[in-house]
Amino acid sequence: MQVHKTETLNINDKIEQFEGSIFLNVGKRIQRISLKSIEYIKGYGDYMKVKCKERSHTVHITMKNLEKILPSSDFYRIHKSYIIRLDKIEGVTTSHVHIDDTHIPISRNNKQELLSLIPWVK
Template sequence: MKVINCIIVDDEPQARKLMETFVSQLGGWKILRVCGNAIEAFEALQSLPVDVIFLDIKMPTITGIDFLKSLKNPPLVIFTTAYNKYAMEGYELNVVDYLLKPISIHRLLQAAEKVSERLKEKTETIAPASETSYMFIKHDNKLVKVNFADILYIEGMQNFVRIHTGAKPYLITHTMKAMEELLPQSMFFRVHKSYIVNLDAITAIFGNTIEIGKSEIGIGSNYKADFMEKIGG
């Protein structure tokens, strides 16, 4: 079983200590670093193989939400906070779970199980993207072969993604991050937190919008510079 590497990010010393104690009781988990703010967390992500961030929301200078939004390809995130008003925004950012303080070991175990399920998603494809021109996805209780060339774009929907093809859409339980790793980088590019596009399928680009057939897809501000460099624009 692969060890799940995590970091803990919280500006409150007592909260960090409690989370350390709880996470250390999870079998197969390893705490790589404990951070007191978003800057320390960013430095950790640059040098460590992080699978999961336990991220406090209400922190000085840079909030957990702003920090997560600043990451182009974030690891899995579990929000930890004393405020439930951020729950909707958390789920819009595709976080794994939202733990309200004071956190119980029972809720942490539930969150850990969700992490395990997310990480298992990567095994749903039979062949790696780098070696084939297709992938198999689980859809309607069967494995369906989808050619990469047939994919127009991929739309993130919380814990699901919708794969839009010329023939029909497929809704599967993958994350956008997992899809990025599965698709050939020479053909696909993430242009928004909720969209990955097939570069060959683009029919036009105007302003901050990509046109693929009759569909219009917005280009996220954090992705535009890299996208324009990719297409040579």
Template sequence: MLNCMIIDDEPLAVRLLGDYVAKTEGLTLSGQFTNPIEGLQSLASTKVDLLFLDIQMPELTGIQFAKIIKGKYPVIFTTAYEEYALQGYDLDVVDYLLKPISLERFQQAIAKAQQRTQPAHNNNAAVASPATNHIFVKSGYQTQRIAYDDILYLEGLSDYVRIQTRQGAILTLENMKDLVNVLPEQLFMRVHRSYIVALDKINYIENNRIVIDEKHIPISASYQEQFWNFVGKER
């Protein structure tokens, strides 16, 4: 059961989303607000698993709100303006719903949210299920979409990270810690302070070194137990 909070300065939009929550199995409404400041304050005392955030609101926009909570709560943006979609991806939101929102599109977004939050509600889950099949990263003046299946490995360098893909290398200023937290753990594993590997791209392992596409990647001592446990389960 996901506890949902709706924050939108339009009362009709709040009513519609509340109606959709009531009609959707697995959801319950824990709060609804037309004032984003009141909604933000209520988070301290309310159990919330999923936030529906309007983007254009007075006093505090949905974008500003999402930056304040810093990923603590999964967010679905709701807005009449599609030009904010890229900012939504940068903030790693679950989905981006354009008004007017149909019940079918709403439930598609809920399916994504349930996939993303499943590990937190099921301690017996072996691995997390990815909500998407790609990642967005900032590279230069662009935000690039990279499919998980195209990634071979990530290499942390002094001031940036190199993401090696089938098509070539992409450089980003994002750090390794943030990237390993975003990438699905059943597909990627950190094996060294400077390396994250795509598990299904490993050609072979030799002397605690992983070989991917002729690249030799060391497995450091602090990651060896985790990695070899994974290999043992895969046999």
């Protein structure tokens, strides 16, 4: 009897394989969510509200674990309770980022790094 060894893919390979999507536990189902549709994520303890353009999903996962699987080239944690998709930013003030009429706080420690990540002309 011969046992076939299967290759294990890391999370980035799996995201690429599923065309830029992740699967998250939403209620009693595993829901496919396109990364491009995500505007921001707000943390509520061990639950996250994943805000997409059309709707929001409440998922059971920690901010730390979700932050690990999201591509750092597209997402940035700007506050202890928020991760944003960088290309969804519509404006930045001294203490907030504006995404689709939502004002999201920026922690003081993360503001300079955020400004270095966006194509900001001084």
